Amino acid sequence: MRTALHLQDADAFYEQLLDAHQGLSREASELLNARLILLLANQVGDAKVLQECVEAARRLPE
Amino acid sequence: MAGSYAETPVTHEFAQGRGYVLPEYPFVPPPEIASGDVSHQPIVIVGGGLTGLTMACALAGYGIRAVLLDEDNTVGAKGASSRGICYTQKSLEIFQRLGIYERIAAKGIQWSVGRTFAGKDEVCSFDLRQQSGYNLSSQPPFINIQQFYIEAYLVDRIRQLGHVDLRWCNRVTAFEQSNECATLTVTTPAGDYRIRADHVIDATGSHSPFRKWVGASVTAKKGDDRWCIADVRFTHRPPTERHTWIEAPFNENRAVWQHLMGDDVWRIDYQMPPDADPEYVSREDVVRDRLTRQFGADCQVQIVWVGPYAYRSECIDRMRHGRVFFMGDSAKVVSPFGARGGNTGVADADNLAWKLAAVMKGRAAPALLDSFHEERHEAAQQNVMVTNRTARFLRPAAGVEKLFRDAALGLARQYVFARQLVNTGRMAIANPYTRSSACEPAGGQSVQNVGFLWADGSRGTVNDLLQWADGRLLLLLFGEASPHGLARLRDLAETAPLRCVQVAGADDRVAAREHVRDPLGHLQGACHVFGHAWALLRPDSYVAATGESIDATLVHALGKALGAALEETAR
Numbered sequence: 063m064r065t066a067l068h069l070q071d072a073d074a075f076y077e078q079l080l081d082a083h084q085g086l087s088r089e090a091s092e093l094l095n096a097r098l099i100l101l102l103a104n105q106v107g108d109a110k111v112l113q114e115c116v117e118a119a120r121r122l123p124e
Numbered sequence: 125m126a127g128s129y130a131e132t133p134v135t136h137e138f139a140q141g142r143g144y145v146l147p148e149y150p151f152v153p154p155p156e157i158a159s160g161d162v163s164h165q166p167i168v169i170v171g172g173g174l175t176g177l178t179m180a181c182a183l184a185g186y187g188i189r190a191v192l193l194d195e196d197n198t199v200g201a202k203g204a205s206s207r208g209i210c211y212t213q214k215s216l217e218i219f220q221r222l223g224i225y226e227r228i229a230a231k232g233i234q235w236s237v238g239r240t241f242a243g244k245d246e247v248c249s250f251d252l253r254q255q256s257g258y259n260l261s262s263q264p265p266f267i268n269i270q271q272f273y274i275e276a277y278l279v280d281r282i283r284q285l286g287h288v289d290l291r292w293c294n295r296v297t298a299f300e301q302s303n304e305c306a307t308l309t310v311t312t313p314a315g316d317y318r319i320r321a322d323h324v325i326d327a328t329g330s331h332s333p334f335r336k337w338v339g340a341s342v343t344a345k346k347g348d349d350r351w352c353i354a355d356v357r358f359t360h361r362p363p364t365e366r367h368t369w370i371e372a373p374f375n376e377n378r379a380v381w382q383h384l385m386g387d388d389v390w391r392i393d394y395q396m397p398p399d400a401d402p403e404y405v406s407r408e409d410v411v412r413d414r415l416t417r418q419f420g421a422d423c424q425v426q427i428v429w430v431g432p433y434a435y436r437s438e439c440i441d442r443m444r445h446g447r448v449f450f451m452g453d454s455a456k457v458v459s460p461f462g463a464r465g466g467n468t469g470v471a472d473a474d475n476l477a478w479k480l481a482a483v484m485k486g487r488a489a490p491a492l493l494d495s496f497h498e499e500r501h502e503a504a505q506q507n508v509m510v511t512n513r514t515a516r517f518l519r520p521a522a523g524v525e526k527l528f529r530d531a532a533l534g535l536a537r538q539y540v541f542a543r544q545l546v547n548t549g550r551m552a553i554a555n556p557y558t559r560s561s562a563c564e565p566a567g568g569q570s571v572q573n574v575g576f577l578w579a580d581g582s583r584g585t586v587n588d589l590l591q592w593a594d595g596r597l598l599l600l601l602f603g604e605a606s607p608h609g610l611a612r613l614r615d616l617a618e619t620a621p622l623r624c625v626q627v628a629g630a631d632d633r634v635a636a637r638e639h640v641r642d643p644l645g646h647l648q649g650a651c652h653v654f655g656h657a658w659a660l661l662r663p664d665s666y667v668a669a670t671g672e673s674i675d676a677t678l679v680h681a682l683g684k685a686l687g688a689a690l691e692e693t694a695r
Contacts, residue, residue: 096531104541 063114144428146198147276151293153314165191166484168308168321169288170296170334172196174208174271175452175469176327177278181222182477184285186595186663188484191319192288193310195295199275207271208466209385214554215470216263217573217665221587223284224277225263231386232269238366240548243373247536248543252551260646261572262585266551268385271466299324299337299448306447323480324448327469330438332454338445344438345512349459349519350396352405355389355429360419362390368548370518370533374417379518379548389428392418395518402432435459435515439508443497449476456504458511461518461549468507471554471664472500478663481595482686487621492687495562503555510550517547557666564669564681566652571665574650576627577641584640586650586665589625595663596621597685599678602648603628603656605635609674620682620690660685 069075083091106112156163167183169176172194180192200207211219211228219225236252252258252265282288297316298309305320326334335342364384372380381393394414396405404410408427415425439456443449452469476496482488520526535542554570557563571586578584589598597620599613605626613624613636626636630643642648651659653670660668660681669681683690 092527093531093534096528097535100528100531100535100542100545101539 063111063118144200144270144272146200146272147279148198149279149290149292151197151313152291154291154294154310154312154317156317156319157312157315162307162318162320164305164320164322165189166321167191167323167325167480168193168306168319169325169327170308171325171327171329171452171454172199172275172279172290172292173327173329173452173469174275174278174466175454175473176325177275177282178218178222178470179325179327179451179473179477180288180290181224181278181282181285182218182474183481184282184287185222186477186481186485187287188477188481190288191321192282192290193294193296193308194290194292197292199279200272208460208463209268209270209383209391210463210467211267211269211274211470212463212467212552212554213258213261213263213265213572214552214570215467216267217261217587218470218474219274220263220573221590221665222278222281224274224281227277228267228269228274231273232267233364233384233386234264234267235364235366235384236265237363238368238548238551240546241367241369242371242533242536242546243377245537247370247533248546257553260574260650262575262587263573266463268383270385270387270389273386296328296333299334301338301447322447325476326448326450326454327452327473328454330453330457332450334445334448334450334454335440338448340445340450341441342438343441344436346436347434347515347519348398349515350398350400350402350405350432350434351393352396352400352402352411352432353391353393353430354411354415354427355385355391355431356415357388357426357428358390358419359424370529370546370548372418375414380418396432398519400432406430406432437508437512437515439501439504443472443501443504444494449493449496451476451500455500456508458507459515461511461514462551463549464507464511464552467552468500468503468555471503472496474664475500478595479687482621482663485595485621487596487686489687492562492685495560495687498560499557499562499568502557502559506555507552514547514549554666562668562685562687563666564671564684566671567660567667567669567681569652569667571652571659571661571667572650573665574646576647577643579634579639579641581641586647586661589640590661590663590665593623593661593663596623597663597668597682598622598661599624600647600651600659600661601626601636601674602642602651602653602658604632606674607635610636612674616679616682621686622682 103112167190169179169190169192172192183190219228239249240247258265293313295311296308297311300307306324308319310317326332367382369380371377375394379395383391411430437458440450443455451472458464479492483490520529532542532545536546557568560568573586575583575585616622617624626639627642627647628634628639651667653659657672659670662668668685671677679690
């Protein structure tokens, strides 16, 4: 799993993500997130990287 | 899919349905009752279902004596005429070796296309014939047939072959084992008796009493998913394909399975609300309402059988306990998705039968029997994992599990990649063995029953070669053979239970007396090797090992496959 910056334009992506959720109900937002996770996971593909990402997401900062 | 695991003891055969007339076998008072003696048997098989009968038939084929005890006097589940319906290519290849394949093919329905629907839309489909993993065997990818037909064919075949004493209405009520032997107490209509055995095969099914008798530990998981099967015949003729609905509009957006089997009987399997009352969901008017919603009011439906069921997943932690070998549902129980129940039992039996036969004939060391657990427990665990994943997709927990299923189904309608996430059952395969003490790391893979040409140009199959080897290991030597290598093989075959065949490609020179031609490379491909190589095949059509030259590695692999350390005799 990459932990150094890989995004070409972090601020733009973050804004795009927030904009995508604008005006959505909580349920629609959750569905969007779930769809996005599956779409992005398919871009990654690599099983080990995906596993590390899932584990990292579960590990909240102290 | 197969509703093989009715835990709910409710089954109905509607009087107006034709149902099935199952064969009945006569009870013959066992000789032990008249003599009062306790007989001693090399092998006792308990349970005359699909697994136990396959075991009995395989042993009979190897000429090994056994006694089979069944508590019933017929085939088919008690009170239920229908159980598993879907038989894999590997099972069909095994049945071909056992001599009942032709009858299965004549009665059953071949299929290879599966389609999955969500709502009104088809979201994905597959055609197993287009997949290279299936298309070279002499047997089709799948045949659907009522389980009791196969069981009845096995009984007929066992009677033909002899060697196995089939004892109907013989129920085992107690068991104990010691260093000397196992002792079973058996109840029959003519009285009780006791029988001793060197080896006991537990094929009694998911409610095995042996688990408790030997103190076996079991890893289990139970869910709240409920289903109700309607086996029907009707005027309407759907395509001969496996259709599955994840969210069927005609079943309150729950799942539905639709599959054809022998006698034009369709299995329609409906997912019910969690913890649905089995009595209610299987009531005739309720079943008819469901069928009408799916097929329309003008469709004439004849109900053959109705069976509500719940499933659980269970896997015994050790498949061998002393003299007792657990197989089929005794060893593991899974949901029916993907046909991983009965087919696994058939493979369990085929795995142990040749090993027991080899040990009884003095061809292999008793240590080989431990590889049964190593190999088939790996298969059982794999099948439990795969079926649990399917069950989780079909019955997602409320909340985030349902959310991800909605996301996956939506994406599957739009993008190809997401179709792979839609899981209505991953069809059973011949499980590979990666941690067996009897296989080298490159071995442990099943070999399909592909064709080749005999020396005279006529067509043969892998099963023909296995039959010729008659329970011995079979060494296939691909490509040209050196005189030195052939001499070494001849020596090996004189000391070990081994038969050797040169498999020549289109342009290879033939050097061995025993040789066949593989002009299309199908046999070589099926053995998972390339170029000049050898493959060591076991009687269950698994590769034990592969290699390149005829040297000590082959001798080592041969010993391993026989459960012994083998030394090449000095020349």
